[in-house]
Amino acid sequence: MLARKLDRRLLAFVVALVTLQATHNALPYLGLRDDSCQTMFSGLTYEARANNHHFVPQRAVSDLWRYVTDVEARIEPAQPASARVGYLRDWLNAEDRRLNTEALRAVVWQICDAGHRVRLRYRDPVTGRMAQAENACDVERLSSPRWAVPVRLYETDLPALP
């Protein structure tokens, strides 16, 4: 009786964890993760509603996979509070780069946390139009990283597309 109960418990755990792993590895099709989902060397590419897979559909449910382009950031006060803030400001202003939305949030959050205001101009990845925030620290989608996510999910920055 005890042995059967133990078997049931262990089976339930194994099934639950394997289901979780399968869900995790399917995250690229939901636009929720690319790093470490076994896509290495796969050549899998995706957009919000399309990918190059022969039969698995793409339904991106977040902006984690998106990249912001044409970013111009100015911090106030202009003198960085630390070398770290100076570097992060330079990363935001890097030329010919596109910046992952979540990485951008993490960087803006750190600059705001150091006591700066961040004036941000960028091309919105959804509308394709230039947008502006007088102080990105006040805009949640530009300055609040998703702390439920423990690790990097996508490449932080990539060369700008031609």
Add this chain to the structure above:
Amino acid sequence: MIARDARLRVIALLLVPGFVGHFIQLASEDVPWAAWARMRYWNTPGWHLLLPMWVPAVIAAGLAIAVIGLAIRRTRPWMWAVVGLYLAHYLTYPYRIRNHMSHMAFEMTMLGGVWLLGRLSGASDWRGRGPAATKVDRWAVTGMGAVLCVTYVFAGLHKINDMFLSFDPDRSSAVEGLTTFWIYGDLGSVPPRWAMAVATYGTVAIELCAPLVAWRVPKLRVPAVLVLFAFHFPHVAVMNVADYPMIASAFYPALFSPGHFRLLLRHARRPNAWNVTGASLGIAAQLWWIPWWGGLTILGIFVMALWGWAGGSMLRMVWHGRRLRALVGRRALT
């Protein structure tokens, strides 16, 4: 002792070179001590940003110590330390999370979770002793085999796309890798189309099927594992990613049944003509193909020796099994 199940003991042993590959790759690519790595530390999102910078470093150092402890002592508490510290390492790693890292995280969670459930149920204690310790260890191995199969199935599934399956080396990493393999192996400068078909469609078929076949079809287990070794050889030889195949193969014992694995160990424990020849062929192949001398390509020599040893032992087991069956058959007839 780590476990009563021999498969788990061997997995724990093979994890040591797997972690060596992990450390070589992370140290050589991320170079955490370099100034520019500190910059990347800050623009990478994750929990490490909430921690002092020394915490991920201390966790990584702790993991390295636990792996050394596991290599020397090979006891359950050291394996517990590796499981716990690896999960902490994964959750605080400040750079790119590699494919092998999530695989390892799920394997460690499976092992730690089953052991913990066994402990909470009173079936086994922290040192792996108890009324149902063998049952708990067998469940852990079953779970690890399932995790391994899911990893391979998704690796194959993601590749069913027009980029990977094209025969263009600029689009398909399989054909690009194959071309590199062809050149460094002195086989020519352009691989033939049949080889491209094997590298693309064959990769998908192998990743989708071979681990599952090895796990669930005992008669085809040995050929399926040998196919996996052959499939990973170009990755080890010329693609500078020996860490991943080493880590994946560390869990291959989970594809065997307990009885089948005990039988294999009889042929693998001591040197014989089969496994020594296999290991020699493995080393020779890696030396022939080695594109440059680096951390992971040198690890590749060890990996190929190990696989050659394991492959030779498996073939010897099959050969002896056939001879034994033939002998029993002849005796039955007379």
